[in-house]
Amino acid sequence: xxxxxxxxxxxxxxxxxxxxxxxxxxxxxxxxxxxxxxxxxxxxxxxxxxxxxxxxxxxxxxxxxxxxxxxxxxxxxxxxxxxxxxxxxxxxxxxxxxxxxxxxxxxxxxxxxxxxxxxxxxxxxxxxxxxxxxxxxxxxxxxxxxxxxxxxxxxxxxxxxxxxxxxxxxxxxxxxxxxxxxxxxxxxxxxxxxxxxxxxxxxxxxxxxxxxxxxxxxxxxxxxxxxxxxxxxxxxxxxxxxxxxxxxxxxxxxxxxxxxxxxxxxxxxxxxxxxxxxxxxxxxxxxxxxxxxxxxxxxxxxxxxxxxxxxxxxxxxxxxxxxxxxxxxxxxxxxxxxxxxxxxxxxxxxxxxxxxxxxxxxxxxxxxxxxxxxxxxxxxxxxxxxxxxxxxxxxxxxxxxxxxxxxxxxxxxxxxxxxxxxxxxxxxxxxxxxxxxxxxxxxxxxxxxxxxxxxxxxxxxxxxxxxx
Ligand SMILES: Cc1cc2nc3c(=O)[nH]c(=O)nc-3n(C[C@H](O)[C@H](O)[C@H](O)COP(=O)(O)OP(=O)(O)OC[C@H]3O[C@@H](n4cnc5c(N)ncnc54)[C@H](O)[C@@H]3O)c2cc1C
Numbered sequence: 249x250x251x252x253x254x255x256x257x258x259x260x261x262x263x264x265x266x267x268x269x270x271x272x273x274x275x276x277x278x279x280x281x282x283x284x285x286x287x288x289x290x291x292x293x294x295x296x297x298x299x300x301x302x303x304x305x306x307x308x309x310x311x312x313x314x315x316x317x318x319x320x321x322x323x324x325x326x327x328x329x330x331x332x333x334x335x336x337x338x339x340x341x342x343x344x345x346x347x348x349x350x351x352x353x354x355x356x357x358x359x360x361x362x363x364x365x366x367x368x369x370x371x372x373x374x375x376x377x378x379x380x381x382x383x384x385x386x387x388x389x390x391x392x393x394x395x396x397x398x399x400x401x402x403x404x405x406x407x408x409x410x411x412x413x414x415x416x417x418x419x420x421x422x423x424x425x426x427x428x429x430x431x432x433x434x435x436x437x438x439x440x441x442x443x444x445x446x447x448x449x450x451x452x453x454x455x456x457x458x459x460x461x462x463x464x465x466x467x468x469x470x471x472x473x474x475x476x477x478x479x480x481x482x483x484x485x486x487x488x489x490x491x492x493x494x495x496x497x498x499x500x501x502x503x504x505x506x507x508x509x510x511x512x513x514x515x516x517x518x519x520x521x522x523x524x525x526x527x528x529x530x531x532x533x534x535x536x537x538x539x540x541x542x543x544x545x546x547x548x549x550x551x552x553x554x555x556x557x558x559x560x561x562x563x564x565x566x567x568x569x570x571x572x573x574x575x576x577x578x579x580x581x582x583x584x585x586x587x588x589x590x591x592x593x594x595x596x597x598x599x600x601x602x603x604x605x606x607x608x609x610x611x612x613x614x615x616x617x618x619x620x621x622x623x624x625x626x627x628x629x630x631x632x633x634x635x636x637x638x639x640x641x642x643x644x645x646x647x648x649x650x651x652x653x654x655x656x657x658x659x660x661x662x663x664x665x666x667x668x669x670x671x672x673x674x675x676x677x678x679x680x681x682x683x684x685x686x687x688x689x690x691x692x693x694x695x696x697x698x699x700x701x702x703x704x705x706x707x708x709x710x711x712x713x714x715x716x
Contacts, residue, residue, distance in 0.1 A: 266293020268562030268574030269395035275582035310446025370531035398523035398563035405491030411499035425515035433460030437520035549591035551581035608672035611660030629705035642666035
């Protein structure tokens with residue numbers, strides 16, 4: 249502390265206002281704690297500002313554009329369909345992102361959470377220094393929840409500048425590129441590749457592994473690949489990106505496939521090969537907090553680090569980097585600080601890829617179930633057998649239930665198809681509640697709805713299918 253600098257006292261302090269941090273702050277306040285949240289850049293974090301939400305806005309815009317162009321099957325044709333991308337970006341920023349983030353600011357205020365602008369650094373396990381552009385302040389705290397999130401990984405030869413973009417640059421383009429190269433066909437790359445393809449770009453995805461979307465099963469990914477093949481999306485797997493050369497008005501990407509040197513020239517290259525946790529450069533070692541493999545902070549089942557009054561949640565702790573995981577861990581940590589006997593249980597943690605069609609999974613795959621020694625079977629019901637899917641003109645995909653053989657308990661589920669991101673919630677609830685296929689089959693599902701596919705799959709698992 250600088251001479252003359254008096255430390256201000258805080259009870260619970262949250263660092264980072266993403267879906268981990270702001271949820272932790274609100275829940276801690278609801279539990280009666282006096283809470284402050286420190287944020288250096290934007291309320292809402294990556295997710296609301298440059299992640300989940302703006303990407304879904306661009307994906308939605310791409311769908312509207314494609315529907316305007318290709319609805320002849322429904323007897324609908326439109327002439328002179330145009331895309332005003334400046335308007336799309338304005339709607340994304342002002343119609344969606346700003347509305348949501350100001351909503352979060354309102355909620356923090358309503359819950360009497362003090363918002364402190366600036367970058368936080370640990371001085372020790374009870375003291376933080378918060379630096380602003382032109383000032384600094386020291387705070388002493390009783391408990392801290394670190395929720396500082398992650399940032400895109402830069403790879404050698406692809407320095408983020410000019411025509412070499414990270415996902416944030418990719419979300420904020422001023423025009424739809426004629427040609428776009430994406431390095432990394434994981435969820436973020438595939439989602440944004442699909443969005444720009446729908447908006448009219450010719451997209452090439454260079455992926456190092458043998459398959460894009462490597463966290464999803466082959467039969468699910470195949471449906472997305474088929475959709476990409478219908479659009480102007482080329483997928484090159486087992487491709488090692490070497491370097492990007494900025495030509496001023498274009499960028500050339502050199503890469504290697506099976507020992508052969510290749511190159512492709514495009515308007516932009518976007519690198520989405522993964523994200524690095526923001527755990528460096530914030531004095532964690534001064535607080536005595538252990539940083540583990542890949543910069544992630546090991547925590548116990550309540551989110552507590554090795555330092556008993558400091559918790560960590562979200563992208564900076566092991567597990568999938570997902571917004572809803574961050575928010576879930578946030579509530580557990582905030583309640584644990586308040587003395588509640590809570591702990592995390594990830595068995596019903598869903599994951600979604602907002603591709604065409606959407607892919608979603610929760611719980612175990614059949615392979616994972618067998619690896620764990622569970623006697624399980626997998627049952628698949630197609631979207632093509634569902635009236636609602638047919639009337640939407642979206643019949644690609646399936647719902648798969650993974651159940652125990654003996655008593656049909658749902659241990660996992662995968663959905664590939666329109667609305668998968670919503671359908672998966674019913675299956676997450678089923679797993680969370682220990683339901684079996686009979687519980688789902690006996691639940692009355694509205695007709696006609698995509699939810700009926702889950703009921704049909706459950707009946708199939710019981711050997712009593714009506715629609716198969
Ligand atoms: C393009 C894209 C699309 C995505 N889509 C989805 C999706 O559809 N669904 C999904 O579940 N997830 C999605 N994600 C992942 C999701 O955004 C993250 O998992 C989520 O934001 C993690 O939340 P968090 O609270 O841990 O961190 P963040 O959201 O990263 O928030 C951390 C905050 O901490 C602040 N901060 C960092 N260091 C300091 C410091 N020292 N002092 C003060 N403040 C600090 C940062 O400014 C930031 O605001 C997407 C990510 C990207 C990039």
